[in-house]
Amino acid sequence: MEQLKAEDEVVGICQELIRFDTSNYGDNTGPGERKAAEYTAALIEEAGLETTLFESEPGRTSLVARMAGKDPSKGALVVHGHLDVVPAQKEDWSVDPFAAELKDGLIWGRGAVDMKDMDAMILSVLRSMAREGRTPERDLIFAFFADEEAGGTYGSHWAVDNKPELFEGATEAISEVGGYSTEIGGQRTYLLQTAEKGLSWLRLLAHGRAGHGSQINTDNAVTRLAGAVTRIGEYKWPVELTKTTRQFLDGVTELTGVEFDPDNPDELLKELGTVARFVGATLQNTTNPTVLRSGYKHNVIPGTAEALIDARTLPGQQEKVLEIVRELAGAGVEVSYAHRDVDLEVPFSGNLIDSMIDALHSEDPGAKVLPYTLSGGTDNKALSKLGITGYGFAPLQLPNDLDFTGMFHGVDERVPADSLKFGVRVLDRLLSSY
Numbered sequence: 388m389e390q391l392k393a394e395d396e397v398v399g400i401c402q403e404l405i406r407f408d409t410s411n412y413g414d415n416t417g418p419g420e421r422k423a424a425e426y427t428a429a430l431i432e433e434a435g436l437e438t439t440l441f442e443s444e445p446g447r448t449s450l451v452a453r454m455a456g457k458d459p460s461k462g463a464l465v466v467h468g469h470l471d472v473v474p475a476q477k478e479d480w481s482v483d484p485f486a487a488e489l490k491d492g493l494i495w496g497r498g499a500v501d502m503k504d505m506d507a508m509i510l511s512v513l514r515s516m517a518r519e520g521r522t523p524e525r526d527l528i529f530a531f532f533a534d535e536e537a538g539g540t541y542g543s544h545w546a547v548d549n550k551p552e553l554f555e556g557a558t559e560a561i562s563e564v565g566g567y568s569t570e571i572g573g574q575r576t577y578l579l580q581t582a583e584k585g586l587s588w589l590r591l592l593a594h595g596r597a598g599h600g601s602q603i604n605t606d607n608a609v610t611r612l613a614g615a616v617t618r619i620g621e622y623k624w625p626v627e628l629t630k631t632t633r634q635f636l637d638g639v640t641e642l643t644g645v646e647f648d649p650d651n652p653d654e655l656l657k658e659l660g661t662v663a664r665f666v667g668a669t670l671q672n673t674t675n676p677t678v679l680r681s682g683y684k685h686n687v688i689p690g691t692a693e694a695l696i697d698a699r700t701l702p703g704q705q706e707k708v709l710e711i712v713r714e715l716a717g718a719g720v721e722v723s724y725a726h727r728d729v730d731l732e733v734p735f736s737g738n739l740i741d742s743m744i745d746a747l748h749s750e751d752p753g754a755k756v757l758p759y760t761l762s763g764g765t766d767n768k769a770l771s772k773l774g775i776t777g778y779g780f781a782p783l784q785l786p787n788d789l790d791f792t793g794m795f796h797g798v799d800e801r802v803p804a805d806s807l808k809f810g811v812r813v814l815d816r817l818l819s820s821y
């Protein structure tokens with residue numbers, strides 16, 4: 388019988404994973420990840436590796452499997468993905484978001500790029516390595532987490548807090564939102580993620596004097612909150628270039644001949660096409676008001692009013708942003724964290740970076756590779772608590788006309804089947820040689 392190859396099964400696995408609806412509503416009310424995790428574990432065990440499945444809450448299932456390497460003195464590499472997806476509003480889509488149709492050479496469905504594509508790539512490569520008895524250089528720890536889309540409380544954070552032994556010896560990690568191609572100045576360029584913004588979900592609580600809506604009240608919590616929210620929402624954060632972003636922009640200038648002008652970032656950003664959506668938000672801190680809550684009756688002035696701010700901070704600036712938000716909020720408005728997570732930034736150098744670039748070049752010689760900062764976050768934040776350095780590397784060669792960055796959490800999310808096959812070849816090269 389002919390040996391099954393990773394490239395042959397990656398599309399089918401991706402489709403099967405999409406068909407498990409693992410929608411994450413952010414309040415622990417969704418279907419959970421258990422079915423997808425059991426399917427994933429079965430695929431790994433079929434190839435001869437043991438898995439450890441665990442649940443933070445009923446149905447919120449993650450799993451880890453370890454493949455022993457030749458040299459135990461080398462730090463283990465964590466290769467991880469998340470099994471949950473953001474919800475999909477069926478009526479907005481042109482296909483059933485959980486049918487995983489293969490149409491015009493693309494897989495359509497929720498999770499096609501975020502990130503059941505990479506989950507399937509990881510599974511296909513590890514199965515092929517295990518089947519063929521190929522031993523990696525170092526231990527590989529494969530992890531599939533629940534709950535990434537809500538910050539990893541029931542997934543990666545729970546795992547590193549409660550099962551740190553599963554990551555014993557790990558020093559580095561790779562996962563989503565990096566390693567994909569885009570065309571810059573006519574040159575195919577792969578963006579490797581080496582930094583993530585920090586996450587500060589802030590809560591504003593304004594206090595005032597409660598009373599009758601017909602009376603004069605100069606101490607109104609709603610008025611006070613509205614002023615604070617307006618000042619914070621309209622605040623013009625300056626453009627500040629981190630090391631990673633500077634290196635990225637220098638690369639773009641080299642490819643396009645367009646210089647970066649901090650007073651007019653759009654000039655250079657428009658050279659990036661749709662990737663500008665990812666990069667634009669990494670040039671500055673952001674503080675977006677997202678929720679307002681107050682009052683219970685039209686003629687009653689409430690004593691308090693609440694707002695939520697989604698702040699994303701540049702590396703090293705979380706404290707500074709909190710201070711500025713407090714100043715903008717003003718007297719009588721308390722500012723506190725509802726949830727926070729760290730920023731990450733590591734140099735674009737070292738053996739793993741070299742190996743990732745080599746792996747890309749083995750399939751796409753002459754391609755340019757640049758580091759970039761992610762404006763969102765990944766499970767690498769949680770792994771950083773164990774001292775593990777994480778990178779975004781889910782390699783995909785993409786056609787130019789696909790609005791890739793718009794696919795993340797977008798309607799009609801889809802990915803070319805050929806991109807997955809390319810990704811499998813690159814990932815196999817990396818995992819079997821690093």
Ligand SMILES: [Zn+2]
Nearest residue numbers: 501502535563
């Ligand atoms: Zn994701």
